[in-house]
Amino acid sequence: MIRDLTTPDADSASGVTPTADRQRFGYAALALLLVGIVLGAAIGLVIPQFRTPGDDSVEAGFFRDMSTHHAQAVEMSMIAHAGSATPSIVTLSADIATTQQAQIGYMQAWLRDWDLSPTSDNTAMAWMPDSAGSVVNGLMPGMANPEQLASLRKATGKDLDIQFLELMRAHHLGGIHMAQEAEELSDNKDVDWLANSMVAAQQGEIQLIDDLLKQARSS
């Protein structure tokens, strides 16, 4: 294009300032438009990264940690489901195991959707302010320790029921605390929706657990 234009230049290069300015303006505008299109396309490519939570976000931290937290609830519920002879415990444990495993699926799918790893090397609870000290031996609030789990695996009958209910009660309290914090800290509607449903469901289950504990202890 430049070469096309240089030829006529020699013929009539003198005294054409007004049109020259207009032409220059036209080309400048065209160049600006092109630059604008390129910048716009680049920004468009990048912007999803700014609109979804990042690797160090509250949302990602909550989903990763709650996945691990939930996984232990599933573990304890499966032990109780397999070992308890009390119909209400068998039902409750099935409810907790299936619900929380499905919620793990939600959380892992969202992390994947956000192009984030399902795990990270961050310390547990790092997303939550003032959480230092709440993690003991790698265990988040409410989580049972290896000795408690070993004891639960060995327990039978009424002993199993009571141990399961007590461990799950503490587990729910820790989980509710985390979910409430996430709901407060995050503006992401998916996070808020899921965290809110966890709080509501687990608070309801704690009432049920308290009733079942009373029955188990008095039987």
Added chain:
Amino acid sequence: MSTPGPERVPSTVKVGKTTGQGKPPTGKPGQNRPAGKGQAGKGGKGRKPVTPVKVSGGRNWGPIAVAGAVVLVAVGIIGYGVYASVQGSRDWTEKMADIQGVVDYRAQKNPQIDDRTHKDGALTYVTSPPVGGAHNGTWQNCMGDVYSAPIANEHAVHSLEHGAVWITYKQGLAADQVATLQDKVEGKDYMLLSPYAGLDKNVSVQAWGYQLKTDDVNDGRIDDFIAAARVKASMEPGAGCSSGNTTTGPVTAAQNNGATMPSAAPSNAAAVPSAGS
């Protein structure tokens, strides 16, 4: 392109100015430059005061510098955004490939390592510790479990298939070094730790199809390995780590107790147990 010839002429003046420095053939642009300046100045007085500012042939460096700086900053920001997003979405296998000393057994396409069938009884493995292959129908519990005695390969390999990272250490490793490894495992699902008899290094870390061996429990590559492979190395996305075997020691004959997968082929099992150690 559609503009008539004469109208295009002026733009050549501009072209001449920006690119014509080393192009004497046209002759005119070079001579025109000082004249152009003069014209622009005169034109500004006589006609449009605005136009000379816009394109004034004599380079008006101020606005150019500002515009250039703005463009540079914009390009920098966007460039970083692109870089960050590309880095962030890098595949976990690429991160594994970046860790020095990690052996990628998936790349070898060894049918014995890639074998994912369920078999009862004692099985033999190509590597020590194993990184894949046929395994017991019951996985080893890998909810951040810390085992103080060796566990059965046949169960542990099933845990690797579920996405667990299995850290093994030389039997008899000093307690404080074991404690360092324990810190990496406790409280984390898809992790398990156990001593391993006859290990050639102090520590060996396994995911399905990957292995890293080191003598230093503080080797940062162990953490890199865990960060890259945990859960992501799963051959069965969504498969869990609980409801597994929680005992130590060798696999018991025809052990297939827990919540195992019905797809395991129990009919084949009877033929296999003689596979030896």
